[in-house]
Amino acid sequence: MILIGLTGGIACGKSTVSSLLQEKYQIHIIDADRLVRELQTAGAPCTRKIARQWPQCVDPVTGELDRAALGAIVFESKEARKKLADIMNGPIFWTIFSEIWKAWLRSGSRTVVVLDAPTLFETAIFTHFISGAVVVSCSEEKQIERLQSRNNYSRPESLNRIRSQMPLEAKRKRAGFVIENNSNSIDALKTAVDDSVRWMEKQSSHKLTFMAWGSLLAVAVPIVAIGVTWRR
Template sequence: MFIVAITGGIATGKSTVSQVFLDNGIPVVDADKIAREIVQPGTTCWHKIRQVFGDEILLPTKEINREALGTAIFSDKQLRGKLNQITHPVIHRKIFLQVCKHFMSGRSWIVLDLPLLFETEILMEFIYKIITVACDSETQLTRLMQRNEYSTEDAKKRIEAQMPLDKKCEQSHFVIDNSGSIEATKEAALRIVQLMNDSKHHWRNRVTLLGILLGLGLVIYYLNRIFNIIPNSVTLTE
């Protein structure tokens, strides 16, 4: 199995691209979805966030008010760091477990939807190809303001808190420009799906893993023989 990662900036259209992969039968591990699950009322992360930020960031339902929390962390870098310390280890652990699950199921390849891929560098050494979904800065700002009803200042804070898009694009294997129509974006994503389906990289990975397992098996076998032979070859004299 090999891994393809999707990243980009806030409001650049990552979800649109991920949906293309899902529609074509490719499993997608969504970091944002996991991030929402781990802060549900009563979870360990929920208790820790409540302790740090107070009840002011809770809705009447006891769920975390994501808008209030976002306003707090994007206005204070230290608070953003504290939130990351609470949530990131849990998110990364769950991502790793889902990847292992798909590997054991015999999948040829999967997709990780990781908005902060370059910032956190999670699983970078295991990722075969990286896709960055980008758009021009004006389009990104407008979409974010319309989608979340942010002021210009709030939207800019959220964009500037992330790694610049041009740097992400420089480090990617594919860049999907989502400045235009949704149809054009989907077509670009579909071309990548077809390329990955045609790839034989998953066979190379499985052969490599098989070689490692065989090597470990031989080491264990010979160590077992050594430790079994040595005691039998020693004679005790009175």
């Protein structure tokens, strides 16, 4: 299996790239955002923990999470982001590891699988399992423009969300392939995606290296413990 990480900045077009990879090339996508949403459904253990921490973010009747309200809190506060990470990291690590393992078992040696993860480099454990990373990037002004148009955020709100993430320049330096998505042309983006797939297919087949196994073992015991306790 060739496991490729896909990441980028907010409003850079990563989700569109992920969709193009899936629709045009039928590449299997492990979507970290989707897995997070599944862990935050009404009544789920993670949602209950979020409700205990921020009651205003969860409907007391339906148990549904108000993602906009939660986002407004965590993007404004580094401390809040840490508290949310403490709730979510164990369960999401466990879930992603499970998806990688299942993909590895059913894939051929040259099958490309993409791990779509906004915090791929921040949660560095997964970098030991990928053969390379694609970063979707654009200028900060383009990010602001898209956030204002798409989400109706003010400029300060947009900047808060952009600057709460790892700087794009740092992500670009760690990428094997960079997709610059500064235009609004879907055709230009499709061409860049085509080029990225050719790059992916040239990468070495993924092997669970000594470092990867060491990293897995280093987190396996605490993650198992969290996997047992997070349901409470």
